[in-house]
Each structure stands twice: as structure tokens, then as C-alpha cells.
Amino acid sequence: MHKDSIEIKDVFHVYETQTGPLPVLKNLSLTFPKNSFTAVVGPSGCGKSTLTRLISGLLIPDSGSVSIFGEKIEKPRASVGMAFQNPVLLEWRTILQNVILPLEIVGSTLSTNQRKERARHLLKLVGLEEFEDKRPSELSGGMRQRASLCRALMHKPEVLILDEPFGALDAFTREDLWQVMHMLRKEEPFTGVLITHDLRESVFLTDQVVVLSGRPAATQYILDIPNLNERSLDDLYTPQTIEMLNNLRLQIKIAQQRD
Amino acid sequence: MQKIAVPLLAIVVFLIFWEALVWINDWPNYKMASPSDLWPAFWKFRYLFFDYGWDTLWRTVVGLMLAVVVGVALGMIMGFSKTMRDALYPLLVGFNAIPKATVVPIIALIFVGQHDLNTVLIAFMISFFPIAVSVSIGLSTLEPEYRDILRALGASKMMIFWKIALPKTLPEFFGALKVSVTLAFIGTNLMEIVSPHGRGLGALFDSGKTNADYPLMFAVLIALAVLGIVLYYVVVVLEKIFAGWAERYD
Helix, strand or coil: CCCCEEEEEEEEEEECCCEEEEEEEEEEEEEEECCCCEEEECCCCCHHHHHCCCCCCCCCEEEEEEECCCCCCCCCCCCEEEECCCCCCCCCCHHHHHHHHHHHHHHHCCCHHHHHHHHHHHHHHHHCHHHCCCHHHHHHHHHHHHHHHHHHCCCCCCEEEECCCCCCCCHHHHHHHHHEHHHHHCCCCEEEEEECCCCHHHHCCCEEEEEECCCCCCCCEEEEECCCCCCHHHHCCCCHHHHHHHHHHHHHHHHHCCC | CCCHHHHHHHHHHHHHHHHHHHHHHHHCCCCCCCCHHHHHHHCCCHHHHHHHHHHHHHHHHHHHHHHHHHHHHHHHHHHHHHHHHHHHHHHHHHHCCHHHHHHHHHEEEEEEEEEEEEHHHHHHHHHHHHHHHHHHHHHCCCHHHHHHHHHHCCHHHHHHHHHHHHHHHHHHHHHHHHHHHHHHHHHHHHHHHHHCCCCCCCHHCCCCCCCCCCHHHHHHHHHHHHHHHHHHHHHHHHHHHHHHCCCCCC
């Protein structure tokens, strides 16, 4: 087990459903180096979300192992932050209180004021500093997702898992949040795993794109993308990027046809 | 201002209409007492009204509190365990389908003479069902992502309940409580009317019937309505305090 990477080794996982066993992951092995950002793409229902649940410790694989920085994952651990497509903010709390939530669970040593300070710092980074006293229902979808990202980072997790966090947003808001993501990663480095259906998003945000094959999922293809720290939206329209996108599209097509 | 004036005006219009109806038709007070007959009836028995009103009130409130405790407990059991939900649901629905008026004499016989206990029991039995159902639905429909957000941080089941499941269920709970408070009130009066030598507004109503004092019966009805309104709005105020966030201002 490597001390400086997330390792998924020979993982098999089968869900028991009413119509019989449903194998979702088959002999899956992946490595995410520390402070890298990896996108996982693949046909829908291929087991991408299962992968996030394995890394977060919400799910234990039937066989094989998952380890984070040399430590085998057998139950959830506080060093992981998560954000989903649904921002799942707590409606009865203000935005500030929502962002502070993880510290109430992981047993932080910070005082109430220090917690608020940290939450305000994060909210400021994503441009929500004036909304800390609002309720989630008073915010737009994009703003809620920003708050959700702040909450995921509140306890300074080593690993950030993003399960299609921008999937439900309009194109402009999505591009805004891509840039927010880059900025957050530079401010507070983390090892990121991003599940997405948007190939442009995967190419813009990450330095490694993993294409999973159709269910049961195994690794189909891995694409490395250079220059993670110097990206601008204009890069999305260069010939190199378009070539990468075409390549990925082709791989997904192959993955879809496999089963 | 408008919030108070409009309902008050509506009540005044209603009373005038009622009074006029009785006058125009020249109904005797055993057919339909008029609002102007009610005040003398109330004044004559004002001490009884306050004494018995208090009885009715505390019995209803105790029965309702019992319904909250048992209803929330049942709701939690059914909300967290699908097996328990499958097991208990038909039983509860069946129990709820029995008209409580038929249970009144049975309870009165089981605990004969224990008038307070009987009344509280009926108030409880008639009113716990909506609470149990709403809490169980609130808990069982909790989106898995909400649970995962906390579970991924290593939160215990108890913590997930306190931080998320309980507050998220509060709006449904108060919705049910508004139904239950009225039901509990009905339960209390059912028992008070049926039990011999009882106390409470129901008993006062019954004695009005026995003595052919029709204005008294109508005055009791009004007193019941007033008590019912008070109880209902107490729940509304509690809802505003504990689940006010669920209200949308748009």
C-alpha cells in the first residue's frame, strides 16, 4: 500500500437486488496520487457512484481493498469531504451554520469563533460572504452548490469526493464553478475524485481522466492531462483539447458497446 | 392589524346572521338558541364553565402529550425499520379505523370510575395516529444523501437522528399535531358526555340536555369552540418557533 496515493486494488462488488445479484465493479484497480485530481467518466449506471462510496468508506467491497495514503478503509473517516449533485443543505440552518456542520461531527478543537472565521473564509473564496445569514431556500442553485463545496472543505479533508456536483447547473454557472474549483484547490490542496458525465469538465478540472467500462465496471482507459495549475476556459477550444475530447468520446463509445 | 380585524369581523357577521335567523323564523330556544340567549346561560353557570373548562383542557393536553410521546416513538420505530413498518402499519390502520365512539364504553368499563384516566386515554387513542404516520413518513423518506453527508464523516446513528432526521421531520410533525389537537379534543368530549357523573364541558353539556336547558347546551358548544381555537393556535405558535424555517416567504 502506497503512503502517497489512494489505491483501489482488485475490487469486486455485487449489489443484491430483487431481481438477483447485480455485479457493479469487476476487478477494478486504480491509483490516485496525493494532491492529484482525477475525473471518473463512463456510461451511466456503470458503478461510478459505487466507487465514491468505496473511497469514502460508506461501502466495503465484497473483495479487494481500498486504501488512502497507506491506510486500509474499513469505515468512514473524517479526512474525506463529499459533495453531490444535490447540494443537500439543511434548510433549517443558515448558510454559515451549514458550512460549519462537519466540525460538529468530527469533534474539532476549534472554538465557536474560530469555526465561524474558517467558514467565513471559505464563503468569501466562493463569493458568498454576504449570504452567510440566509437560508438555503433563499439562494440560487449555483449558490447552494458553492455553499455545499465550502461545507465539504470545512474540516480540511485530505480527500475531496465530488459526485456530479455541477450536473444540475446551467452552462454559465457551471463554468463559473469550474474556476471556483481551481481556485479552491490552489488555496487548500486536496486529493480530488470527480464523478462526471461532462467530458469538457473532466478535461478542464483534472489531471487524470479514468474511463470506466460498462457494468460491471473495470478500467477501460486512462488519459493524463498536463498543466493542471495553468488552465483557462479558452484552453477548452485549442486543437489539443479537442483531440483529447474526441479521444475520450471514442473510448466511452467503446465502453458502451461492450455489454 | 388586518390579521386580527378580519377574523373578528367575520365572527361578528356570523353572530348577527345567526341571531337574525332565529328571530326571523321565530324559533323557540329548544329548537335553536340565539347568540343573545347564550351569555345569560354562560353567566349563570360561569363558575362551572371555568372549572369544567379547565378539566376538559388539561385532559386534552395530557392526552395529546401522551399521543406525542407514543406517536413519535412508533413513528421512529416504523421510520427506521422497514420490517417494523410492514408489521405495525396494518395494525395501526385497523386500530385507527375503529370509530372511537365505540371504544368509549369499553374503556369506561375497563377503568370504571377513573374518570380522568378514561378521558385522557380516549383523547390519546384518537389522536396518536396522525403523529405516528407523519413521523414515520418523514424519517423513511429522508434522502440518502443527507445521511451520507454525515455518515461519511463518521457520525453515529443517534447523531444523524438529532442533526438531520429530527429537524427535517418537524414540519410534518407539526402538520400532524394540528390535526391531532382537534382529534384529542373530540376524544375528551366523547368520554365526558358518555361517563355518568363526570366533570368537564362534555358533562356540562350532558346536564344541559338532562335539564332541557338548551341555551346552556349551545353555550357549551361555543365554549368548546373557543377552547379548540386556543389549543390550535398554541400549536401554531409552537410550529412557528420550532419549524418556522419551513415557511416560505414569497
